[in-house]
Amino acid sequence: MPTEAPRSPGRPWLAGCAVHTENAPRAEVKINGCPFLALLDSGSVVSLVRTSILPPRTETKTKLPITCVHGDTREVPARRVDVGLVRDLPVPVLLGRDWPGFDRLLASVTQPASPARNRPTKKPSRKARRRPVLLASDSPRGGESPRGFSREQHEDDRLKHCWAQVRVAEGKELQPAPHPTPHFIVENGLLYCVAQRRGEEKTLLVVPRSKAVIEIAHAHPMAGHLGAQNTVQGLRDRFHWPGLEAEVRRFCQACPTCQRTSPRTPSPSPLIPLPIIEVPFERIGMDLVGPLPKSARGHKHILVIVDYATRYPEAIPLRKATTKAIAQELFTLFSRVGIPSQILTDQGTPFMSRMMADVCKLLKVQQLRTTVYHPQTDGLVQRFNQTLKQMLRRVAAEDKRDWDQMLPYVLFGIREIPQASTGFTPFELLFGRQPRGLLDVT
CATH class of the missing domain: 1.10.340.70 (Endonuclease III; domain 1)
Structure with a gap:
């Protein structure tokens, strides 16, 4: 029964309970010669007495503020021994920590019942379960000596x-x-x-x-x-x-x-391997690079196309990244290598337009799209984009306006180098022969 009063300069203030027990300790006291069983409450800083056990002519000139467990504070009459008078007190007498000799009295009452092995096992209270266990043992007798x-x-x-x-x-x-x-x-x-x-x-x-x-x-x-x-x-x-x-x-x-407090991040979904394409230009990946610095001929974008079977790259400069310009370049490419069965692109606006859908429907080409903000699906094209931009940055270092004229030379250098994934050059896999390059001429 917490009965702690508000803090005041003229009265000592203590907080917390000294002893937590399942059975409340009690001691016999006498008031006006009549014996009563008093409850020893180490969580109370004041002592309280039920009004009905006192003589009716008891004078109460002062008031004693007490705070209940619910948080509400009220004032009760007090006698010269500083005992609060509560009409509806659940017990006749409640001795708090202000009672002279309270600690010795509490120790004498609680010590005989201290051995844990003589008490029946009960479910611990919520407050007891919250306290950290300082020492633990598998058995009550373990590690005695x-x-x-x-x-x-x-x-x-x-x-x-x-x-x-x-x-x-x-x-x-x-x-x-x-x-x-x-x-x-x-x-x-x-x-x-x-x-x-x-x-x-x-x-x-x-x-x-x-x-x-x-x-x-x-x-x-x-x-x-x-x-x-x-x-x-x-x-x-x-x-x-x-x-x-x-x-x-x-x-x-x-x-x-640890299970409640550990920062658990969901595991990523397992990667689904892409199928191996065996026929050249059966599936192509397509992407746009740009905008780049405007060239002397007005080109600002590059249409990048990579064949999944042979890794054969195409890079076509564009003045505008529109669906119409992309469709015209696709027809030019298909006239040389044939119409593919599948085209893998991201969800960019030129690739998601109705005109692109009509072109694919006309040519009976299946459109494959990557997940939003997940370019790893078309990783072959994304990796080639980095290589292409790096090579253009190096070969067009002097005059950055002629990068579109450097594209054919850069592409030839990529096509005649064996790929790590296939072990062959893209030119050899597509045309069935090794190209006669600059080193052969030298």
């Missing part, structure tokens, strides 16, 4: 092979030196593992009950719920048990706090 810890080491089935590999016991060598690393020793009845950690030989305690140690190393406030790798590093420098790393990773993956 080194002798008990040694007994648990012997009883743990996971450590049987560790006991069988003991090299030194209480300073006596059971097997001749030198001892391999790691190896096991026994000191003061406890099993240790001697291992190398970052170039230094360390003696690590072998733990039979690893869950409590992992909880301290990971979930304790001083551990900070670090990741599995950091938790493993901290434990490996001090302890050892079989399967330490795997057990720590399972514990960290199942930690509810």
Whole structure:
């Protein structure tokens, strides 16, 4: 029953409860010679008395402000002993922390019921569940003494092979030196593992009950719920048990706090491999590059076309990036290499127009479009765009207005070089022969 009054300079102010118990502590008090069972409330800074248990002629000249659990504050009559009078108090007497000797009285009432093993197990309250666990143990009796810890080491089935590999016991060598690393020793009845950690030989305690140690190393406030790798590093420098790393990773993956607070990003969808095209110019990729610096002949854009079967590139300069200009250049190209079955483009305006749809419908060409803001679908053309722009930037460094005249020469250089994906030159795959280039003439 929180009854803390507002802060005031003339009255001491305390906050919080000193003891949290499932059964409220009570003590017997006498008022005017009549015995009453008083409730000891360490969360209250004032003592309260029900009005009905006092004589009717009790004078109350002052008021005592109290704050209830709901947050509302009200004033109740007070006597010279600074006890608040509450008409609807649930208990006859409530002793707060202002009562003389309250701490000794509370300790005498709560200490006899302190052993946890004599009380039945109950579901912890919400407030108790919120408190951080400072120390943890798998059993109430675990780790009471080194002798008990040694007994648990012997009883743990996971450590049987560790006991069988003991090299030194209480300073006596059971097997001749030198001892391999790691190896096991026994000191003061406890099993240790001697291992190398970052170039230094360390003696690590072998733990039979690893869950409590992992909880301290990971979930304790001083551990900070670090990741599995950091938790493993901290434990490996001090302890050892079989399967330490795997057990720590399972514990960290199942930690509810880490699951609620970890920044989880959805995994990307798996890549769908593009089909292998075997017929030249059966599928082509198409894209626009520009606007570029206007050339002397008025060209500002480049229509880039790459054959998926042979990697044979085409780059056609355009004055305007319109569907009509693109359609005219496509008919010129198709007159030389044939009409493709599929055309892969992005969702640019010239490629999404009704005129382009009519051209593809007339020629019975299937239009394939990439996902919005996902140019990786047409990665072959996108990568060629970078190569083309880089080569034009280098060959047209002196006069940037003649880049359109450099296109045929740049394309020939690309066509006669073997491609890493095919192992052949695009010219050879399309025409069936090696071109006679500048090196042959030289």
